Amino acid sequence: MMDWTDLHCRYFHRLLTRRALLYTEMVTADAVLHGDRTRLLGFSPQEHPVALQLGGSDPAKLAQAAAIGEVEGYDEINLNVGCPSDRVQEGRFGACLMAEPALVARAVEAMRTRVTVPVTVKCRIGIDDQDSEADLERFVRTVAAAGCSTFIVHARKAWLEGLSPKANREVPPLDHARVHRLKAAHPEVEIIINGGITSLDEALAHLDHVDGVALGRAAYQNPYLLAEVDRRLFGERQSPPPRGDVLEALIPYAERHLRAGGRLNNVTRHILGLYHGRPRARAFRRHLSERAPRSGAGIDVLLEAIRIAEGEAEAPPALAAAE
């Protein structure tokens, strides 16, 4: 997710679940080909398994970008056919490609010839007035024939005219049943359902109908949800790591980031929701969001936030009042 699932976020999420597949933000093929690869594609080995999501529509460029992604170590290359932003439409990629299944198929085919890792597609159930069950079927059939065996389907259509990307994640109604029927019609392809899923109970219920579940906002805003994933969805035995242990494990990572010249907030902005629903959640969030963005904020800010959240220290007064 753009601006959310960067490498720091993924490192943190990996401390909560060893098994869930993590995705990068969307990176355009042009950026991969011409941009600063270390900045755009670099990640920690601990993040595996991690999928690189590409945006683009030129099969040759996507193929080249996918090859670079594989060399960088990504475990999967995913093509974005779901993003509805105007900026993306001008470049003729993202959700508007739902109207061009043959082009998506060519892109998938071109990428597959260059990489050995899986090439997958993230799409919507439809766009604009092209949202019949037959349209979605045709899209999946055409793209699957080119060798894409996994589709992550956001269960709501996108309106390309007139709705902002944010509204396009909220306004068109969710239709999970449509995704279930897609799987029933295509048992041979792996269908991962996405959109509006907020708990692991819901995720488990979907797994009666589809092969997997992709969590977006819920996992980001309430990351401790991920701590139960290995046990409840993958059948592993370990109990979830306590929140405090997760943060203890994040400290050396944050220290390395600071030593490399990074800012504390680059890491800690992703952990604000860790205590969601817990007694000192607000104090934890406030401490970090007030202090971590300040220039020169050091690891002590994180250490104090942990003590506050774990009930070992009183929350100091809000910063504006304290100064």
Ligand SMILES: Cc1cc2nc3c(=O)[nH]c(=O)nc-3n(C[C@H](O)[C@H](O)[C@H](O)COP(=O)(O)O)c2cc1C
């Ligand atoms: C801030 C933000 C950024 C997003 N960026 C991407 C992106 O880069 N690629 C993508 O496929 N989807 C992106 N999405 C959409 C989510 O992946 C997901 O499809 C959507 O939010 C619905 O799932 P959810 O209800 O579980 O969040 C983004 C969503 C949000 C909130």
